[in-house]
Amino acid sequence: MTQTELPLGTYLFYRLSQVTKTVFGVPGDFNLNLLEHIYNFNEAEIKWCGNCNELNAGYAADGYSRLNQFGCFITTFGVGELSALNAVAGSFAENAPVLHIVGTSSTSAKTNSTFNHIHHLIPSKKTYEASDHGVYERLVEPFSIRTEILSGKSLGKIQEQIDSLIEDIVCHMKPGYLFIPSDLPDIIIPVDLTKSLDFDLCRILQVNEKNTKFVVDNTLRKLYGAKNPAIIVDQFMKFDGKEVNEFLRKTKFYCYSTNSSRGIVDETLPNFHGVFNGRISTEGTLQIFDENDFVLYLGANINETNFFGGESSILKDKDCILVGKDYAQLGFGGDLMYDVNCHVFFKQLICGVDFSLLPQIRIRTQTARYNADYGVLKEDSHLSQKSFSTIVSSFIKDNDVIINEMCSFMFEMPNIRYKKNCSFVGQPFYGSIGYGIPATLGASLAIKDLKMQGRAILFQGDGSAQMTLQEFASFIRFEIDPVVFLLNNDGYGVERVIKGPNRTYNNIAVKWDWTNLLSVFGDFDHSKSFSLKATTAGELMEALASGIDFKDGKVKILEVILGRMDVPDRFKKIAGVAEKENNT
Amino acid sequence: MTQTELPLGTYLFYRLSQVTKTVFGVPGDFNLNLLEHIYNFNEAEIKWCGNCNELNAGYAADGYSRLNQFGCFITTFGVGELSALNAVAGSFAENAPVLHIVGTSSTSAKTNSTFNHIHHLIPSKKTYEASDHGVYERLVEPFSIRTEILSGKSLGKIQEQIDSLIEDIVCHMKPGYLFIPSDLPDIIIPVDLTKSLDFDLCRILQVNEKNTKFVVDNTLRKLYGAKNPAIIVDQFMKFDGKEVNEFLRKTKFYCYSTNSSRGIVDETLPNFHGVFNGRISTEGTLQIFDENDFVLYLGANINETNFFGGESSILKDKDCILVGKDYAQLGFGGDLMYDVNCHVFFKQLICGVDFSLLPQIRIRTQTARYNADYGVLKEDSHLSQKSFSTIVSSFIKDNDVIINEMCSFMFEMPNIRYKKNCSFVGQPFYGSIGYGIPATLGASLAIKDLKMQGRAILFQGDGSAQMTLQEFASFIRFEIDPVVFLLNNDGYGVERVIKGPNRTYNNIAVKWDWTNLLSVFGDFDHSKSFSLKATTAGELMEALASGIDFKDGKVKILEVILGRMDVPDRFKKIAGVAEKENNT
Numbered sequence A, B: 001m002t003q004t005e006l007p008l009g010t011y012l013f014y015r016l017s018q019v020t021k022t023v024f025g026v027p028g029d030f031n032l033n034l035l036e037h038i039y040n041f042n043e044a045e046i047k048w049c050g051n052c053n054e055l056n057a058g059y060a061a062d063g064y065s066r067l068n069q070f071g072c073f074i075t076t077f078g079v080g081e082l083s084a085l086n087a088v089a090g091s092f093a094e095n096a097p098v099l100h101i102v103g104t105s106s107t108s109a110k111t112n113s114t115f116n117h118i119h120h121l122i123p124s125k126k127t128y129e130a131s132d133h134g135v136y137e138r139l140v141e142p143f144s145i146r147t148e149i150l151s152g153k154s155l156g157k158i159q160e161q162i163d164s165l166i167e168d169i170v171c172h173m174k175p176g177y178l179f180i181p182s183d184l185p186d187i188i189i190p191v192d193l194t195k196s197l198d199f200d201l202c203r204i205l206q207v208n209e210k211n212t213k214f215v216v217d218n219t220l221r222k223l224y225g226a227k228n229p230a231i232i233v234d235q236f237m238k239f240d241g242k243e244v245n246e247f248l249r250k251t252k253f254y255c256y257s258t259n260s261s262r263g264i265v266d267e268t269l270p271n272f273h274g275v276f277n278g279r280i281s282t283e284g285t286l287q288i289f290d291e292n293d294f295v296l297y298l299g300a301n302i303n304e305t306n307f308f309g310g311e312s313s314i315l316k317d318k319d320c321i322l323v324g325k326d327y328a329q330l331g332f333g334g335d336l337m338y339d340v341n342c343h344v345f346f347k348q349l350i351c352g353v354d355f356s357l358l359p360q361i362r363i364r365t366q367t368a369r370y371n372a373d374y375g376v377l378k379e380d381s382h383l384s385q386k387s388f389s390t391i392v393s394s395f396i397k398d399n400d401v402i403i404n405e406m407c408s409f410m411f412e413m414p415n416i417r418y419k420k421n422c423s424f425v426g427q428p429f430y431g432s433i434g435y436g437i438p439a440t441l442g443a444s445l446a447i448k449d450l451k452m453q454g455r456a457i458l459f460q461g462d463g464s465a466q467m468t469l470q471e472f473a474s475f476i477r478f479e480i481d482p483v484v485f486l487l488n489n490d491g492y493g494v495e496r497v498i499k500g501p502n503r504t505y506n507n508i509a510v511k512w513d514w515t516n517l518l519s520v521f522g523d524f525d526h527s528k529s530f531s532l533k534a535t536t537a538g539e540l541m542e543a544l545a546s547g548i549d550f551k552d553g554k555v556k557i558l559e560v561i562l563g564r565m566d567v568p569d570r571f572k573k574i575a576g577v578a579e580k581e582n583n584t
Ligand SMILES: Cc1ncc(C[n+]2csc(CCOP(=O)(O)OP(=O)(O)O)c2C)c(N)n1
Pocket: A406, A407, A408, A409, A431, A432, A433, A434, A460, A461, A462, A463, A464, A465, A487, A489, A491, A492, A493, A494, A495, B026, B027, B028, B029, B054, B076, B079, B080, B083
């Protein structure tokens, strides 16, 4: 142990700078003491990105974490942290590794029993009772994989609290919480700077070696015996894209992604056959899937939207093995084997496999149809979800980061085949609208920080945009250059199709002028953004083909006018089911 | 019992229409079945006001409740309800009676144990475990005075559940929660339509009669014996403005309001002497307060900001009786007498008082100075918090509804003397920034619904405005006509004064063009709004004096340019204290 001493706040940002270059958030009097310490570092090490509100900060950190595998944001006591809770819930549900740091009331206020009714803190129900300074800290339990509450009492423990928290967040791919009383950031704590963060999944996730070996052996046996096995690569394989793709390239096994795993599997592989999503998989995928006599479901993230409606029959009739984050299952619905992790499993699988025993697979000449059946584009016809899908398919390039709001176009996503090394950022399961714009800020800053090649491309509904649109101002402030397709269908299309097509509750504010928004959001001289509106396919194609340089440092807002009730076919199927389910 | 039958959703809106004319919120697939039922009523009975996001909906309902004594908003499962939690916390902390209705997962999804991982619901920490459909419902306990979770099981109980919930919310002046599974709104329930809501405080608050009588007797004895008694009227007297003002007019007792009770006491009374707020009371108030030999602190809402810093010495040395919502205290810091309610207490006091025994009070010729010392306005000098305060004082008229964001101007508020029948809407204690704009929507709709006389006047900081500014679009959509003073001091002034005056964390997005905002938020032809920017006192005065008709149906945005570090003197005092407290 090489002990040294540092102010708590300085140590925190020192450690954070090893896993992120940007910290999001909003200041408040309970976190100012902490924020001061970020200025002990230069901007290349770690920097502050102030957001317009805390929900947006949470979404931005989530967006950042999707590319960087760690995101962080800071809020203030009560007012700030509660505003962001929905973003953290989203990170939890979508497996995004985000650290939410909260500046809380001071250690002395917390322990003052005579008068502790301080601002931002809800009082007790009996007005004469003391306030509960721990009320917000207890609240986050279901949303936090690990929560650390710093106190002035055991300074020697603080390094370990901070380090383990970061390690857990990264390894679990789940959010965690750090509560720091306002008086502690300047306090000097003992730290060992030779210690480094340790992301050993086996230690952190408590992997069961025996079970893992058992599942590996069984999987190998199945693979050796199969004629045409397939792999579904799901979200918990996020850490392993490179190895997975190598394996798939080598074995030529048919492979599929899921809604929440888009971007892990290289979709340009000739053995890639679309997005598996039960009955609503990519057009043509299920017919191909029928040919597979064994399926390894790797990184399984089984839920309603990733797996469509809980509908299990397609897998029930299959010979399959599922390996998730913390379990495996031999046969869908079979007994659970606990503490098997897909990442650890896969490493052992590729170590143990004898390639000569694997079946020889012929590349299937025909793959899924995606949106191929939509027909030829008519340039002068009004844009529709279908023609837009076709245009998007040829617009997407290698390395693009595709951000998708939970608008109706989310249901078209499986029909868009990605190019090499594309990433997906979205909430196909949690589905909180408003995520798109701040997440694009986060993803765009990650692209900068990580010096990635790609463009950030956002697919944003107009109804959802309302929720968080002030964060467009941060696009200008932090000089990012995403392409935003603002899909304007005059209201909540998704809801209109489910119920009340003409009800006032499905209308949104009068008439947002999307193409002029940025001029009042900071780009007063139009030097930092470019906007246009497209009504016909021709207009949009021309815009995309013409002079617009997509790495020009400007925000691009392309407003796409769509019909009110025009939603992807896949959503129509789902809407029928949703109506039924919500009524039973 | 005259039983009849109605669909649950229809009964709910029928009952709500007796306490509110507007319901705020955002649709989602879990509440659409419920929303449909509002269309069984015409708009004059009860109507839907769709907001841009759920936090804003919660703030709007809170703003509405300040004038209407009840507010209501509806959100959807998870994504919606969590987004609004901070607004509900604010309502709880500021004693605003708001009902938050949440459309949740259906009763069948809730009880399905094999596959219940549905969208908007966070999964369990072990990915193989069932999801917990009650996780959000349990969360709200500290923020909710009463929570009702409807189920399909005891339909005969539902009327009672809904009615009691509304009664509790109104009588406690606190938010409550109603969770309605998505499959229940159409279900037929038995109801008794002859039953009416019963707001009997004694029943609902469980008032202790003996204690109440004891405190009334003691208070009368004190009042009869005092030479110059005073009454501080605090927030929990909100129901009793009329009676309180009559009593004060009659007795001529010196009286004071508090930050959170502004608008209850008629500030034009010659015996009104300002806002009591410990050491930072209205300029001149404490000297006058010194003359009072007994103080009745009525409706006491004792907390840091309403009572400044917990600093009790000023009252400790006073002969005083405090009567709060659920307790009384003879002498500050004395023993608590439980279950005494200020409203019930006051009714008994005015019934029992023998006016002939009360001391005769002479009206004091000099009252508090408020902002009188700020000197003469120089028309061509740059606007400052002080000159702005002076201008505002003469701008305010009878019946105005004054909405104050938690920006630095909040600390100038005590220096503005209100005219007759003014109301105050704000969060001086909870202090969540972003409240102002949506609360102005709510208050303005309440003004319309209640056919009130006054104007809605919002004092809004630029930094806070960022948080929720999309709700300006609803100003246009719902055709309200508030006056908005957009106080632009280029960032977070309050924070700059506490720490980091030039730090990036106190900067906000580049350059909001406040006076052009509404043109892209729906008022494309400038028919529904009017904006101007004032840099000098003269410019602002001219604007206020000239052609602008303030009941013209238009939104008025008056951008006021202020210095970066220019904050009210009262805030400088507090900032010193805050720095110290956050560091200990
Ligand atoms: C925070 C939140 N509030 C409400 C919802 C319910 N919701 C889901 S989709 C949707 C409409 C989205 O509208 P838009 O972005 O215009 O996309 P469109 O459906 O028109 O394609 C709504 C209101 C939600 N998912 N999240």
